[in-house]
Structure formats: C-alpha cells, structure tokens
Amino acid sequence: MSKVNGNSTAYKKTQATSWGNSAQHYASDVHEGSGIMMPLIGAYVETAKEEVNGSPQILDVASGSGEPGIQLAKLFPDGSVTMTDLAEGMITQAQRRAELHGVKNASFAVADAEDLSNYGGATFDVVTCNCGLMFMPDYERALSEFKRVLKPGGLAMMSAWGLPEHTQLIRLMHDMRTAIAPDDSFFADPNILGSREKLLHALQRAGFSSSSCREVNVPMHVPGEKVQDVLQHNAVIAELLERLVKRGDPDVAERSAAALLDSAARRGFLQEDGTIQCPTNIALFVSARA
Numbered sequence: 306m307s308k309v310n311g312n313s314t315a316y317k318k319t320q321a322t323s324w325g326n327s328a329q330h331y332a333s334d335v336h337e338g339s340g341i342m343m344p345l346i347g348a349y350v351e352t353a354k355e356e357v358n359g360s361p362q363i364l365d366v367a368s369g370s371g372e373p374g375i376q377l378a379k380l381f382p383d384g385s386v387t388m389t390d391l392a393e394g395m396i397t398q399a400q401r402r403a404e405l406h407g408v409k410n411a412s413f414a415v416a417d418a419e420d421l422s423n424y425g426g427a428t429f430d431v432v433t434c435n436c437g438l439m440f441m442p443d444y445e446r447a448l449s450e451f452k453r454v455l456k457p458g459g460l461a462m463m464s465a466w467g468l469p470e471h472t473q474l475i476r477l478m479h480d481m482r483t484a485i486a487p488d489d490s491f492f493a494d495p496n497i498l499g500s501r502e503k504l505l506h507a508l509q510r511a512g513f514s515s516s517s518c519r520e521v522n523v524p525m526h527v528p529g530e531k532v533q534d535v536l537q538h539n540a541v542i543a544e545l546l547e548r549l550v551k552r553g554d555p556d557v558a559e560r561s562a563a564a565l566l567d568s569a570a571r572r573g574f575l576q577e578d579g580t581i582q583c584p585t586n587i588a589l590f591v592s593a594r595a
C-alpha cells in the first residue's frame with residue numbers, strides 16, 4: 306500500500322477537487338494540442354490491436370479527460386468503453402472530448418478505482434488505467450478491483466511513471482517542491498511505482514498472471530513563458546501552491562516557477578531561449594492477464 310499522510314478519505318477528496326480544477330487544461334495540454342500523453346496512449350492501442358479481438362467491453366479507470374478510453378472506443382466501434390474517474394470535472398472533459406471525436410460507444414461515470422462495486426465481477430474483457438495508480442492511496446486494492454471486474458483471461462493494461470532519474474520533468478518538479486515546501490508530503494510520490502519489480506509484484510499479488518512490462522518515453526518541453534502555467538495546471542502542484550498561499554505565502558507561484566527554472570538550469574535542461582527540454586520521461590507500460 307502506498308503511504309499518504311492523514312486519512313485517505315480527505316486525501317481522495319483533495320485529489321478529486323484538484324484534478325477536477327485542472328481538467329480543462331489537462332484536456333487541452335495533455336490529450337489535445339501538443340498532446341504530451343499521446344505517445345504513451347499509443348502503447349494501449351498497439352497492444353489492444355495485437356491482443357484483443359471482437360467487440361470488447363472495456364473499463365477505463367482514472368480516465369482523466371478520456372484516455373486511453375477514447376482511442377480504444379474508436380479502435381473497437383462495435384465494442385463499448387466505460388470511462389471513469391474520481392474527479393467529476395475530468396469526466397465532463399472526457400465526455401466533451403468523446404463527442405468531439407465522434408465516439409458513440411462510450412459511457413461515463415465518477416468512480417473511485419479502489420471501489421468498483423457498481424460493476425459486477427467478470428464483467429469486462431479489458432481494463433485500462435493510464436498514469437492513475439500512483440495517485441491512489443491503496444493501489445493494491447485498485448488492482449484487486451481490476452482483477453475482480455475482468456473476465457477470466459481478460460486483459461489489464463496500465464502505466465506508471467518510472468524512477469525519478471528517468472523522469473526528468475517530474476524530477477524538476479520534485480526539486481521545486483523541495484525548494485518551496487521541504488516538509489510537505491501530502492500527495493503520494495508520482496514515481497512510487499517506478500520500479501518494474503515493484504509494479505510486477507503488485508500485479509502478481511492481485512492475482513494477475515503472465516504480466517509483461519516495457520518502457521515508453523514521453524518527451525516533454527515547456528516554453529519559458531509557460532512555466533508558471535504548467536505549475537498552476539498540474540493538479541498536485543496547484544493544490545500545494547494554493548495551500549501555501551492560504552498559509553500566508555502570496556508570492557509562492559513566482560518562487561515556484563523560479564525554483565523550477567533554477568533546477569532545470571542546474572540539471573542542464575534549460576535552453577538558451579528559456580525552454581525547458583526534458584526529452585526523457587520514462588513510463589512503465591504493463592499488460593497482464595486476469
């Protein structure tokens with residue numbers, strides 16, 4: 306189980322609020338526009354093409370603004386995809402993007418991945434969860450739920466950020482957080498499932514068999530003038546900044562942007578034009594059979 310400070314109900318409430326608040330920007334920066342998450346979403350589509358036949362029933366958990374759910378709904382027009390997330394704002398964006406993409410075979414619900422009791426056992430052919438597990442206080446419980454709702458032999462696909470030394474932008478965010486709030490550890494570490502062994506053992510404990518894991522690179526570049534926006538639009542960081550402002554630190558947004566740029570310069574990721582270039586951000590992509 307991942308460790309979070311305080312009780313997990315309060316933690317999840319804050320997660321739902323902060324991801325919900327950033328949902329519109331998440332949709333435009335991460336899934337549309339520059340679409341930084343899309344190389345990783347491609348791994349779900351490729352694997353589904355190889356391993357899934359017919360008209361599957363798919364459950365996408367922690368869909369955010371609708372991925373990989375929307376791409377899978379397009380890949381399997383005769384199947385169906387249920388997209389779920391803890392944050393209502395994210396589900397609104399998922400619904401909006403699905404319409405934009407002409408998707409007709411999808412449904413949407415607010416749901417906590419650790420409690421999928423609205424869905425019966427052995428219901429789905431495929432369960433997906435892209436970059437969601439590491440934000441769950443009890444990700445082992447979520448994995449057990451994935452196993453329960455999958456039909457025997459059904460396919461689970463999920464991903465998590467790799468170790469900090471392999472995720473440059475997240476490492477810069479760690480540096481920034483240490484600079485402005487060294488004692489704050491309210492949110493779980495996004496790299497918490499970064500070790501291949503840890504992730505595969507967790508799947509094994511949840512009862513999955515024949516798991517495989519590969520690395521996918523997600524390059525990220527932030528133009529200098531957008532650094533402050535990126536911090537404000539990142540749900541986890543935005544929540545921290547808001548708390549620090551409330552505690553009487555009104556300039557924290559500027560200081561956090563400066564700290565991020567400083568860390569980028571020290572680590573050799575700052576270009577002459579002020580862009581932060583992080584060409585290597587490794588995610589672990591796992592597929593497993595129930």
Ligand SMILES: C[S@@+](CC[C@H](N)C(=O)[O-])C[C@H]1O[C@@H](n2cnc3c(N)ncnc32)[C@H](O)[C@@H]1O
Binds near residue numbers: 335368417436
């Ligand atoms: C980094 S985003 C990933 C979104 C999307 N799957 C993607 O690939 O871009 C993490 C998502 O996990 C969701 N989340 C966090 N805790 C959750 C929980 N306990 N149950 C369901 N979703 C959760 C957040 O609301 C957020 O939308």
